[in-house]
Amino acid sequence: MNVGDRVGILTSGGDAPGMNAALRAAARVGASLGLEVVGVEEGYRGLLEGRVRALDLRLLDEAARRGGTLLGTARSKTFPTPDGQARARKTIARERLKGLLVIGGNGSLTGAQTLSDVVAVAGVPASIDNDLACTSMAIGVDTAMNTIVEAIDRICDTASAHKRTFIIEVMGRDCGYLAMTSAIAAGADAVLVREVGRDDNAIVDQVVRAMEAAYTRDSGKSRVLVVKAEGVKLDSARLKEAVDARIATSLPDVDTRVTVLGHVVRGGAPSAFDRLLGARLANCAMRALHAGQTNFMAGWLGPGITREACSYDPYVVLTPIDEVLTETARLMDGESPLARWRKRIFEEIDSVLIR
Numbered sequence: 001m002n003v004g005d006r007v008g009i010l011t012s013g014g015d016a017p018g019m020n021a022a023l024r025a026a027a028r029v030g031a032s033l034g035l036e037v038v039g040v041e042e043g044y045r046g047l048l049e050g051r052v053r054a055l056d057l058r059l060l061d062e063a064a065r066r067g068g069t070l071l072g073t074a075r076s077k078t079f080p081t082p083d084g085q086a087r088a089r090k091t092i093a094r095e096r097l098k099g100l101l102v103i104g105g106n107g108s109l110t111g112a113q114t115l116s117d118v119v120a121v122a123g124v125p126a127s128i129d130n131d132l133a134c135t136s137m138a139i140g141v142d143t144a145m146n147t148i149v150e151a152i153d154r155i156c157d158t159a160s161a162h163k164r165t166f167i168i169e170v171m172g173r174d175c176g177y178l179a180m181t182s183a184i185a186a187g188a189d190a191v192l193v194r195e196v197g198r199d200d201n202a203i204v205d206q207v208v209r210a211m212e213a214a215y216t217r218d219s220g221k222s223r224v225l226v227v228k229a230e231g232v233k234l235d236s237a238r239l240k241e242a243v244d245a246r247i248a249t250s251l252p253d254v255d256t257r258v259t260v261l262g263h264v265v266r267g268g269a270p271s272a273f274d275r276l277l278g279a280r281l282a283n284c285a286m287r288a289l290h291a292g293q294t295n296f297m298a299g300w301l302g303p304g305i306t307r308e309a310c311s312y313d314p315y316v317v318l319t320p321i322d323e324v325l326t327e328t329a330r331l332m333d334g335e336s337p338l339a340r341w342r343k344r345i346f347e348e349i350d351s352v353l354i355r
C-alpha cells in the first residue's frame with residue numbers, strides 16, 4: 001500500500017472485551033505507516049449502509065480500557081445476500097478502501113473472505129467462545145474466563161455456607177473451552193460440555209455422582225459447583241429438576257440452584273492480556289496489509305499451530321482465511337488434532353475433579 005491509502009476497520013459478531021484495544025492499535029499503527037484508517041459502524045451492516053467515519057485517537061485511547069466496541073457491532077442477515085454484497089462493494093468503491101480489517105469471529109471472517117476480490121482483507125480473531133482454529137486465543141477469552149472465575153468464587157461462598165449444589169451455566173456457544181478452563185481455575189467439582197457427547201441421562205448421572213461423592217463420602221466437601229457449557233442442550237432448569245428427583249431420598253437436605261451467567265460474561269473491562277493480545281494481533285494485521293498481504297487472519301501462537309510466526313511479532317502467525325475456516329469446522333466437528341486433544345481432556349477431567 002502507499003501513503004494516503006485508506007483502510008477500513010470494523011468489528012462484527014458478538015462483542016468481546018479487548019476489541020477496542022485492537023481498534024486503537026490498528027488505528028495508531030495504520031497512521032504511523034502513513035495510511036488513512038477509517039471506522040465502519042456496526043460491522044457489515046454499516047458497511048452496506050455506507051456508514052464510514054474518521055477515527056478519533058483520543059476516544060480510542062479511552063475506549064481501550066472498556067469492553068464492548070466503540071464502532072458498534074452486528075450480525076447482519078442482509079450482508080450475505082446478493083443485495084447486501086452489492087451494497088457493501090459500492091461502499092468500498094465509493095470510500096476508496098484499499099484494505100479492510102475485520103475484528104470478529106468465524107462468521108465475520110467468512111464475510112471478509114467474500115470481499116477479497118475487491119479489497120485486501122485481514123482478520124483479527126475476537127470471540128469469548130475461543131472456537132476459532134489457527135489461533136490459540138481469541139480476544140475476549142481471557143477476560144470472560146476471569147469474569148466467570150470471579151462469579152464462581154462469589155457463588156462458592158453461598159454454596160459452602162448452605163452446603164448447596166450450584167449449576168452454573170456459562171456462554172461459549174457450541175464450544176466447551178470457556179466452561180472447562182474456568183471450571184479448573186475456579187476449583188469446580190464437575191464440568192459439562194457438549195464435546196463429550198453424553199446424552200441427558202448420562203449428564204444427570206455425572207452431576208449426581210459428583211454430589212454423592214461430595215456429600216455422602218467423608219470427603220470434607222461442603223459444596224458442589226457444576227459448570228455447564230451453554231452448548232450442552234439439556235436445559236439447566238430441567239437438569240436441576242432431574243437431579244433433584246434423583247437425590248430426593250439419598251440427599252434429602254441438599255438444595256440445588258441454577259445460575260445462568262449469560263451476557264455478564266461478555267462485558268467488562270478487558271484484562272491486561274486481552275488488551276495486549278488485541279494490540280499485538282492488530283499491529284501485525286495492519287503491517288501485513290500495508291505490505292500487500294491479503295486474505296489472512298493474524299492468530300496467537302500455541303498448541304496445534306504449525307506455521308511459523310510472522311516477521312512482525314514472534315507470537316503472531318498469519319494464516320489464510322480459507323484455512324482458518326476449514327480448520328475451525330474441523331475443530332467444532334471434533335476432527336482436528338486440537339479437537340481430539342480437547343475431547344480427551346474433557347473426558348479425563350471428570351475423575352480428577354470428583355475427588
Ligand code: F6P
Nearest residue numbers: 014127128129171172173230266
Ligand atoms: O459468540 C459469543 C456469544 O456470546 C456466545 O457465547 C453466545 O452463544 C452468543 O454470542 C450470544 O449471542 P447474542 O448476544 O446474540 O445473544
